[in-house]
Amino acid sequence: MSAPLRLFNSLTRQLETFEPVHEGEARVYSCGPTVYNYPHIGNMRAYVFADVLGRTLSWKGYRLTHVINITDVGHLTDDADAGEDKLERAAAERAQSIWDIAQHYTEAYWADVKALNIRQPAHWSIATDYVPAMIEFARGIADRHCCELDGGLYFDVSAVPDYGRLARAHTDEGEGRIEAVAGKRNAADFAIWRKTPPGETRQMEWDSPWGRGAPGWHLECSVMSGQLLGFPFDIHTGGIDHREIHHPNEIAQNQAHCCSAGQGHAGLDVPGNSGARVWMHNNFLVERSGKMSKSAGEFLRLQLLIDRGYHPLAYRLMCLQAHYRSELEFSWDGLGAALTRLKRLVMAVAALAARADAPAEPEQGWNEAAAVEPASKALRPFLERFDAAVADDLNTAIALTVLEELLATKAIPPQDRLRAVAAMDAVLGLGLGTIGRADLRLRPKDAVLNEADVEEALERRKAARAAKDFATSDAIRDELAGKGVEVMDGDPLGWEWKL
Ligand code: AMP
Ligand code: ZN
Numbered sequence: 001m002s003a004p005l006r007l008f009n010s011l012t013r014q015l016e017t018f019e020p021v022h023e024g025e026a027r028v029y030s031c032g033p034t035v036y037n038y039p040h041i042g043n044m045r046a047y048v049f050a051d052v053l054g055r056t057l058s059w060k061g062y063r064l065t066h067v068i069n070i071t072d073v074g075h076l077t078d079d080a081d082a083g084e085d086k087l088e089r090a091a092a093e094r095a096q097s098i099w100d101i102a103q104h105y106t107e108a109y110w111a112d113v114k115a116l117n118i119r120q121p122a123h124w125s126i127a128t129d130y131v132p133a134m135i136e137f138a139r140g141i142a143d144r145h146c147c148e149l150d151g152g153l154y155f156d157v158s159a160v161p162d163y164g165r166l167a168r169a170h171t172d173e174g175e176g177r178i179e180a181v182a183g184k185r186n187a188a189d190f191a192i193w194r195k196t197p198p199g200e201t202r203q204m205e206w207d208s209p210w211g212r213g214a215p216g217w218h219l220e221c222s223v224m225s226g227q228l229l230g231f232p233f234d235i236h237t238g239g240i241d242h243r244e245i246h247h248p249n250e251i252a253q254n255q256a257h258c259c260s261a262g263q264g265h266a267g268l269d270v271p272g273n274s275g276a277r278v279w280m281h282n283n284f285l286v287e288r289s290g291k292m293s294k295s296a297g298e299f300l301r302l303q304l305l306i307d308r309g310y311h312p313l314a315y316r317l318m319c320l321q322a323h324y325r326s327e328l329e330f331s332w333d334g335l336g337a338a339l340t341r342l343k344r345l346v347m348a349v350a351a352l353a354a355r356a357d358a359p360a361e362p363e364q365g366w367n368e369a370a371a372v373e374p375a376s377k378a379l380r381p382f383l384e385r386f387d388a389a390v391a392d393d394l395n396t397a398i399a400l401t402v403l404e405e406l407l408a409t410k411a412i413p414p415q416d417r418l419r420a421v422a423a424m425d426a427v428l429g430l431g432l433g434t435i436g437r438a439d440l441r442l443r444p445k446d447a448v449l450n451e452a453d454v455e456e457a458l459e460r461r462k463a464a465r466a467a468k469d470f471a472t473s474d475a476i477r478d479e480l481a482g483k484g485v486e487v488m489d490g491d492p493l494g495w496e497w498k499l
Contacts, residue, residue, distance in 0.1 A: 001364040002060070002387055002391070003384075003387050003388045003391035003392070004017045004018075004170065004391060005017065005018040005056070005057075005060050005259065005309055005391045006183075006279065006391060006392055006393055007278055007280060007393055007394075008282070008325060008393050009055075009277075009278045009279060009476055010135070010166060010169065010243055010247075010279045010280060010281050010408040011090050011165070011166050011168070011251075011268075011271075011274060011278070011279045012169075013169045013170065013171065015393060016229060016235075017280065018060075018278070019294070020234055020276075021232055021233060021234055021277065024061075024062060025063045025064075025234075025237070026054075026057040026059070026062035026063070026064050026065070027064075027229040027233035027234045027235075027236050028054060028064065028065070028066045028067070028229075028234060028235045028236075028237065029066075029067045029068075029069075029134050029221070029224075029228075029229055029231070029233060029235070029236050029237070029276065030047065030050040030051070030067070030068045030069075030101060030121075030148060030236075030237040031046075031047070031069065031071075031221055031236075031237070031238040031239075031242055031246065032068040032069040032070050032071060032109075032124075032125075033070065033071065033105075033109050034071040034072075034086055035070055035071065035072055035087070035101070035102045035105035035106045035109060036075075036086040036087045036089070036101060036102075036105065037090065037294050037333065038104060038108050038109075038111055038294075038298050038299075038301045038303075039108070039109050039291075039292060039301070039302075040292050040299050040301060041285060041301065041302055041305065041315060041330065041489050042239075042284060042285035042286075042292050042300070042330075043239075043301045043439065044113075044116060044302060044315070044477070045239075045282060045284075045285045045328070046114055046237070046238065046239045046282050046315055047068070047113060047117055047118050047119060048320075049237065049282040049319070049324040049394075049428060050066070050068070050118075050237045050282075050492065051116075051117075051118040051119055052320070052324070052394055052396060052428070052429070053235070053237065053280065053429070054066045054119060054121075054153050055119065055426060055427045055428075055429060056390045056391075056394055056427055057406075058426070059387075059390065059427045060152070060391070060422075062277070063122075063289060064122075065122045065228075065229065066119075066121035066122055066368050066443045067121055067123045067124075067125055067224065067228045068121045068124055068125075068186055068227065069125045069127060069221060069224050070102075070106050070109075070121075070124060070125070070126045070127065071089060071097075071127050071217060071220060072102040072106070072126060072127050072204075072372075073128050073131075073204050073214050073215065073220075074086060074127065074194075074214055074215050074216055074217040074219070074220055074412045075217040075298075076110070076217065077435045078088065078149060079217075079241070079246060080190055081168060081181075081190040083331070085202075085204075085214065087101060087102060087204070088202055088203060088204070089127045091203055094249040096266075097203065098203040098204055099203075102128075105333045108414065112301075112302045112312075115302060115312040116312055116313070116315065116316050117307070117313060117316060117429045117430070117431050118301070118429070119429070123228055126226060126399075127215075127220040127224070127339070128204065130220065130223050130224055130227070131206050131215060132216045132221060133223050133224075133227055134215045134219050134223045135208050135212075135215075135221065137212075137222065137223045137226070137253075138153060138192050138208075138211060138215075138219060138259060138383060138460075139298065140261065141155075141256040141257055141260050141436075142209075142210075144159060144256065144259075144260060145159040145160065145256035146159075146192065147185060147189075148185070148210055149181065149182070149183040149184070149356040150182070150183070151191060151194060151195060151196040151197075152191050152192075152193045152194040152210055152211065152213055153185060153191065153192050153193040153210040154181070154183075154189045154190065154191055154192070155187050155189055155190050155191075155192050155218075155249070155252060155253065155256070156184050156186065156189055156434065157186050157188045157189055157190075158185060158231065158323060159247075159256065160252045160255040160256055160266050160363070161255070161265070161267045161268060162267065162268040163177070163182070163189065163246045163252050163265060163293055164260075165251075165268055165451065166243055166245055166247055166248045166274075166279060167244045167245070167248050168241060168474075169323055180469070182308070182437075188425070189220060190216060190249050191216045191372060192215065192216045192219045192253065193208055193210045193211075193213055193215055193219070194212075194213045194214055194215075194216060194371060195210060196212050196213045196214070197211065197213040202214065207362065211291065215478055217246065218246055218249035218250050218253060219253060221246070221250050221290070222250050222253040222254050224255065225250075225276070226254070226257065226275065226397060230276070231257070231258060231272065232235050232256060232271065232272035232273075232276060233273050233275070233276050233277075234276065234277055234278060234279070235276060235277070235278045235279075235280055235397045235466045236250075236276035236279050236280070237273065237280045237281070237283075237293055238280055239281060239284065240281045240283050240284060241284075242281065243279075243387055247279060247281075250275065251268070251275060251279075254274055254275030255267075255273045255274065256275065257266065257275075258272065258273045258275075259273070264296040266370075268392075274464065279497040281325075282324045282325070283324065283327045283328070284327055285326075285327075285328050285329075285330055286327055286328070286329050286330065287300060287317075287330040287331075288329070292330070296471055300330065302315065304466070305335065307444065307445040308332075308444050308446075308499065309443065309444035309445075309447075309497050309499050310335055310336070310339055310442065310499065311339060311435075311439070311440045311442055312341065313342060313430055313435065314335055314338045314339035314340070314342050314440075316342060316429065316430065317338045317339075317342050317400075317429075317430060318334060318335055318338040319395075320396040320397070320400060320428060321338065321341075321397055321400065322428075323393075323396075323397060324396075324399065325393070325397060325439050325488070328423055331390070333382060333451060339440065339499070342430065342440060343437060343440050345403070345407070345430065346431055346435055346436065346437050346439075346440060347437050348404075348408075348433060348466040349418075349421060349433065349436065350436060352407065352414050352417055352418050352421065353414075353418060353433075355414040356413075356414040356417075356418045363480055378409075378411050379412055379416050379420055380415070382402060382406045382409075382420060383407065383420060383423070385398075386399050386402045386403065386406075386424050386427075389402060390427055396428065399424070399427065399428065401430065402424075403421065403424050403425075403428070406420060406421060406424070407421065413437050421433075434466070435491075437493055438493060439495055441483060441493070441497060442496060442497070444484070444497055444499065447485065449480075449483050449484070449485060454480065454485050454495055457473065457476055457480055458476075458480075458494060458495065460472075460476055460485070461473050461476040461477065461487070464476065467496070480495070484498050485497060485498065
């Protein structure tokens with residue numbers, strides 16, 4: 001009855017029916033943030049996507065093991081193997097300890113994860129915890145797949161079949177911008193271990209057979225994913241930019257590792273050789289005025305949205321309204337519309353809960369939701385359509401409309417509807433059962449009033465109305481409007497911040 005889960009595999013560039021490597025399980029690795037600065041909301045789109053993927057796998061009944069890494073070393077200012085380490089640079093610019101910087105921005109990222117109702121993965125793997133394992137991995141592939149240059153150990157991309165297929169599947173070029181390094185055999189060769197240049201000091205460095213230095217960014221993800229999930233695992237995720245350089249390089253390392261570990265040749269026709277069977281990429285969140293760039297002053301952090309009075313889950317809903325493979329344009333109007341939609345959803349769920357006799361228990365997934373018997377038969381088509389939508393490469397936009405139709409239908413008893421809504425929200429993660437309408441009323445940072453001022457003015461207005469003094473009552477309403485507060489007569493909430 002339940003629809004087969006179909007996911008778009010960037011490696012084969014087609015929709016494929018999900019077949020787990022280990023029966024009943026799903027093992028997923030998501031490239032995590034580089035913690036040299038706050039994440040912008042575009043970065044967070046990548047984790048909302050990975051979260052919806054994980055929740056959908058749970059809905060489908062798979063036991064999920066999700067890993068997200070924290071990159072605290074090795075990511076250069078240019079993905080294509082050029083520039084400086086982002087963390088070393090941030091530490092030098094701010095004259096701070098690199099470890100403090102990593103700690104601070106890791107915590108800031110985790111705060112955004114929580115605010116967006118992104119489920120905790122089974123492991124947060126911190127790159128610097130895995131340096132000995134990285135050296136081991138590099139040692140295993142060094143002889144056959146690498147060459148040692150002055151700068152460190154470089155991966156020879158001609159040593160594996162089909163290098164760059166992931167990128168080439170989507171563009172005609174397939175090779176990113178390349179730094180000229182003397183002695184590289186191929187332009188796309190990349191460092192898997194960077195020696196600290198003579199005369200330079202780095203805050204993060206380790207001894208290795210190729211000199212004191214630091215691991216390359218691509219190496220980290222190969223090592224952490226392989227170690228925590230085992231090659232081959234099921235799904236590897238990241239933003240679409242990773243399809244061009246980072247993931248082709250991870251795949252090349254994984255091919256080298258698989259064949260060095262005695263698993264035959266390293267061809268990509270054996271899906272396991274790429275490390276993961278399915279590679280999935282979310283498209284970008286874009287913004288016209290350049291506010292997504294971390295290099296230019298104020299940028300679009302989740303906290304900026306909150307400071308302006310938007311609940312973070314409105315941003316999550318905004319992401320879910322688009323397909324993850326479509327580019328999504330950010331605008332404040334779009335965010336406002338998502339907030340309005342979220343308010344309606346929350347109010348509809350509250351109204352339903354008030355009419356149901358018992359609170360909904362969060363469901364586990366399709367199997368449990370479909371087993372709500374004696375649920376009215378009418379429930380099934382809703383659950384089936386919702387299931388078909390998410391099973392169709394995570395079509396959350398359609399899933400949301402099914403949820404709204406279910407909330408609006410009168411034909412099904414509230415109790416049954418509430419249970420189904422809870423099951424659907426276990427996939428969407430909008431917190432519909434836990435947040436109330438008042439939680440969505442966030443005070444903008446620049447508001448001149450506080451909540452007590454507003455309540456006090458509304459008390460005065462109530463008294464004026466009771467005394468049929470409508471001139472005073474209107475004046476109070478206008479005064480509040482001038483200070484950014486909208487009075488909503490007839491709405492149980494009473495008032496709202498104007499955004
Ligand atoms: P980083 O911290 O730069 O390694 O990026 C973290 C994640 O965000 C990666 O998966 C990137 O591919 C992804 N990403 C970067 N920019 C955007 C964007 N504008 N929209 C969506 N995802 C992005
Ligand atoms: Zn990665």
